[in-house]
Amino acid sequence: MGSTIIESGSDTALAAVDLHKSYGGGRGRPPVKALDGLGFTAATGSVFALLGPNGAGKSTTVKILATLSRADSGTATVAGIDVQRHPERVRRAIGFVAQRPVTDPMDTGRENLVLAGRLQGMGARDAKARAGELLDRFALTDAARRLVRGYSGGMARKLDVAMGLMHRPQVLFLDEPTTGLDPQARAEMWAEIERMARDERMTILLTTHYLEEADKLAARLAIVDHGRIVAGGSPEELKNELHGDSVVIELDTAAARPAAAVTETVVRAQEALARLGTLRDIVMDDDVLRARADNGARALPHVLAALETAGVGVVSAAVARPSLDDVYLRHTGHTFASAQAGQAVAERAGDLAEVAR
Ligand SMILES: Nc1ncnc2c1ncn2[C@@H]1O[C@H](COP(=O)(O)OP(=O)(O)OP(=O)(O)O)[C@@H](O)[C@H]1O
Ligand SMILES: [Mg+2]
Missing domain, CATH: 3.40.50.300 (P-loop containing nucleotide triphosphate hydrolases)
Known part of the structure; x- marks a missing residue:
């Protein structure tokens, strides 16, 4: 328990x-x-x-x-x-x-x-x-x-x-x-x-x-x-447990089709940021990268520069105070939206299996 x-x-x-x-x-x-x-x-x-x-x-x-x-x-x-x-x-x-x-x-x-x-x-x-x-x-x-x-x-x-x-x-x-x-x-x-x-x-x-x-x-x-x-x-307690800010970066993977090239772009981005060391708890959700930083505003220029050096384009980047969404991500390892979508897919698959019987 x-x-x-x-x-x-x-x-x-x-x-x-x-x-x-x-x-x-x-x-x-x-x-x-x-x-x-x-x-x-x-x-x-x-x-x-x-x-x-x-x-x-x-x-x-x-x-x-x-x-x-x-x-x-x-x-x-x-x-x-x-x-x-x-x-x-x-x-x-x-x-x-x-x-x-x-x-x-x-x-x-x-x-x-x-x-x-x-x-x-x-x-x-x-x-x-x-x-x-x-x-x-x-x-x-x-x-x-x-x-x-x-x-x-x-x-x-x-x-x-x-x-x-x-x-x-x-x-x-x-x-x-x-x-x-x-x-x-x-x-x-x-x-x-x-x-x-x-x-x-x-x-x-x-x-x-x-x-x-x-x-x-x-x-x-x-x-x-x-x-x-x-x-x-x-x-408040839950949000305060997450020290620092959340950083959300949407990577530009439009030019990198097919899927293998997208994966390669994501891996390059993760490696570049791991080397930089200012972001922690990095999680990828499709081509959106979510992470935490002690001081998001100070970290962001370095993060963008590191991505540019690694040849990874960026569509958008944002820094925010922790939200309950971040709390959820921290404790479950996935975003709330992806859990909702995942359950919907599982239920549809269940319905289809039922129909197929
Ligand atoms: N009567 C039932 N028979 C079989 N499975 C059930 C039944 N009720 C719930 N479940 C299953 O138990 C799990 C939990 O369901 P529950 O309804 O408690 O979830 P929930 O958090 O209320 O979800 P929602 O936000 O969709 O209302 C789900 O996998 C659901 O499919
Ligand atoms: Mg319910």
Whole structure:
């Protein structure tokens, strides 16, 4: 359980310890290891983010904590309650907003909310009053009598969140609350998440594959990769661990086709920079070179000169303070974007294999 992050202090709202979960193969396929010893803790009244690319294990973790799925091994507590021993008590304490909508498109916004409240055991009058309150808060009152199928993406997502809040949970799980939303709807959702954590001292576990979302909202976050947590802390702590600046250089490989010549250009660039010695953690991502330097602005002219001497052209070069993208690269050895793309390719290959059977 080397990948468990333990938060100091006893005011812990969520704790997952050494969770393992595989989904079971069959038809000649090996089982998929969704969680591989994942663990973290989150403090009461804070926003905690699980940040990871597609297929990292975020939804699996949230479902286990929300008692919708069982881990193969490991333990989890929510608001101090063990999820396996007392799932009913956990369900009363939490709100759960799934990655995919659960609203009924052929019902109105208000009816969806009242039904969610009734399912949670609320009385009819209480459910109606609470629905009115939440419709107001999410600026949905004007649309309350309309069928949900006519809602915009942002309105529908706000209604999903409102459904999770009907019974006034202490802990709210939001599985990718803003995926697919336009920038304005995303900003509104962010403001509401911040408000709930601040004014209502609600504990919010959020999953996301937007680096900037975790950076903006989370007091602490954990980066999930292949079912494990590879790094955790506050966004600032994680970025500060990376001393110095990030340097990104796009090499000019246009003239160097075919592929063998491209590879040769990249190797020449790497050798030249290794000799120079001012850059460290050099990683190539196609023809983009990423590295770190103690002082990026001072290093850059020397780097460009070394590349020129080695006969390697440069399309662009940039120096920046560390971002969460750099944190991810440092801990996984690949960029966030390439992990997303890699998972998409793997899923397509899986689908094709399925079709071919
Ligand atoms: N019900 C299931 N049956 C089989 N495999 C599953 C199931 N649910 C998840 N998986 C697999 O487990 C792994 C983790 O999936 P999970 O949904 O937890 O990832 P995620 O981080 O939420 O990804 P996304 O960002 O795409 O939502 C993936 O390889 C996924 O294909
Ligand atoms: Mg998911």
